[in-house]
Amino acid sequence: MTTECAHLDTVDETVDPSAEGCEDCLRVGGRWVHLRMCQQCGHVGCCDSSPSRHATGHHQATGHPLVRSFEPREDWFYCYRDGLLFQVADAPPAASHP
Numbered sequence: 001m002t003t004e005c006a007h008l009d010t011v012d013e014t015v016d017p018s019a020e021g022c023e024d025c026l027r028v029g030g031r032w033v034h035l036r037m038c039q040q041c042g043h044v045g046c047c048d049s050s051p052s053r054h055a056t057g058h059h060q061a062t063g064h065p066l067v068r069s070f071e072p073r074e075d076w077f078y079c080y081r082d083g084l085l086f087q088v089a090d091a092p093p094a095a096s097h098p
Contacts, residue, residue, distance in 0.1 A: 005079040005086060007065040013092065015042040017070065022046040024054040035070035038062075039077070044070055056080070 015038075022032040022045050032046030036055035041064060045055030055067050065081040078085050 003084070005066070005077070005082050005084050007079055007081055008088070010065055011039040012041070015039070017044050018042045019044045022050070022052075022054050024057075025050075025052060036067035036078070037070040038064050039066040039068055040064040 017037055018041075019026055022030070022035060023043060024030065025032050025046055030046075030050075030052050032050040032052075032054075034047040034049065035044055036047055037044050038055070038058055041062070043055075043058045043062075043064075045058045045067075046052060048056055058064065059067070059080045065079050066077055067080070068077045069075065075091070076085060076087050077091075
């Protein structure tokens with residue numbers, strides 16, 4: 001495992017969140033614990049503690065490597081490819097649901 005993410009170049013800083021909650025859970029009436037937002041396309045999915053693990057499913061389906069917490073006052077990223085949880089010192093504030 002690496003100590004630096006090699007996929008920061010995939011981040012689209014202009015992308016908007018796809019939904020205010022897990023877009024897949026909202027569509028099927030599911031529930032989530034915490035939310036993650038894909039930093040490449042804006043897909044909002046539920047975390048691995050949620051029953052359906054939609055954020056990880058989105059990564060597996062698309063190959064998009066980076067998510068960022070979509071929770072208030074949480075400012076971290078996770079890279080699926082590198083297996084790395086990290087913060088970016090000069091990152092703009094995270095988008096988050098109300």
